[in-house]
């Protein structure tokens with residue numbers, strides 16, 4: 001009994017199924033199906049969409065930028081996300097709206113003829129597969145297609161003004177096989193569409209430009225290829241670099257200036273610290289710039305220059321240290337006049353001039369002469385001493401001792417001591433004036449390099465106003 005009921009149930013179900021199937025088979029094709037059938041019957045997507053093959057297909061191209069993902073300075077590659085907006089007319093895709101009540105239809109672009117756009121300056125690919133994007137076809141045959149993706153393009157980087165640099169990157173799309181007479185890519189509008197653009201943290205778009213160009217080989221001027229270029233002018237947001245590289249290195253430069261106002265021992269210590277910190281900044285900078293010698297960043301020049309200044313100042317410190325400790329010689333007259341008179345005046349250290357003038361005092365000049373003759377005497381004495389030594393070794397030591405006592409210079413007189421003090425003072429003054437000279441030289445070097453470093457910033461502001 002139960003099995004009979006089961007069979008009846010099964011029978012009923014299978015009957016219902018065939019009824020449903022029948023309903024599907026009997027359904028008339030929908031408008032869209034009918035239209036697609038009609039449009040794509042015998043349609044070859046490889047053939048150009050013109051009925052007369054001597055006609056040109058004109059494709060209008062726009063670019064809508066969605067995002068700047070990355071600008072790799074090292075590899076000089078710009079990665080962007082965006083879409084190309086393409087419009088053209090396919091003469092084979094026309095229908096009468098009275099016959100089929102549809103204004104437009106969306107068709108997979110794979111099934112249609114698509115304009116060819118190769119990413120000419122592509123970094124890792126020239127052709128992309130955009131067939132899965134759908135196209136909107138209107139009854140008069142106009143086709144609207146928006147293929148998009150991630151575009152990697154080569155961008156020549158100029159880091160001269162890093163981090164105040166502006167990069168000019170281009171996205172170049174063009175025909176690879178079709179001549180301009182077959183397919184003409186044209187640009188509508190002269191800007192890149194930024195309606196759905198999302199800001200990038202590091203780069204700011206200062207301006208964009210869209211333009212059309214033609215390319216041909218030198219041999220065949222008639223066979224031109226059209227291309228559309230989208231130019232992005234990117235300005236770096238430099239606050240990060242100002243805070244992390246430029247301000248610290250400027251502060252270190254100021255620290256460097258303090259070297260000229262401290263004792264020689266401190267000088268060397270501070271100098272080494274400054275040198276090391278500049279090296280660190282330099283490492284920081286060279287880490288993120290391309291390894292080419294085409295463009296050398298001003299910041300690198302600035303840091304290297306400051307390092308050179310620091311090294312030089314340490315060498316000079318040693319030199320000045322030596323000047324400080326001279327006691328046994330007078331300052332040469334030429335150095336006295338040059339440094340204490342002219343240089344001191346130049347450096348606004350006029351009080352030092354007195355010491356230079358002292359030199360012209362006849363008394364001191366005489367004293368100078370005396371000391372000169374004394375040193376001459378010493379030299380003669382030394383010679384004689386050598387002679388008597390030789391003599392002594394020949395004719396006994398008594399004679400030698402006698403002559404030596406005769407030739408030995410007398411005890412240090414009060415006058416000698418005074419002279420020595422004077423020499424020391426002169427050397428110290430000389431060292432001070434030279435130190436001050438280097439201070440001014442370094443200060444101006446730092447100011448000039450800093451101004452050079454920041455000059456693109458002012459240029460940027462001026463160009464904003466002039467635009």
Ligand SMILES: *[C@@H]1O[C@H](CO)[C@@H](O)[C@H](O)[C@H]1NC(C)=O
Pocket residue numbers: 052053054055
């Ligand atoms: C194709 O177009 C050209 C120029 O527009 C014309 O001279 C020619 O007659 C056309 N051919 C046909 C088959 O319509």
Ligand SMILES: *[C@@H]1O[C@H](CO)[C@@H](O)[C@H](O)[C@H]1NC(C)=O
Pocket residue numbers: 089138140141142
């Ligand atoms: C097709 O029709 C649309 C409006 O539906 C119009 O904007 C477009 O210019 C037309 N294209 C041609 C080639 O007539």
Ligand SMILES: *[C@@H]1O[C@H](CO)[C@@H](O)[C@H](O)[C@H]1NC(C)=O
Pocket residue numbers: 056180181184185186187212
């Ligand atoms: C292609 O289009 C440009 C303008 O967009 C026009 O100047 C040029 O003559 C066109 N070329 C051909 C072969 O139609």
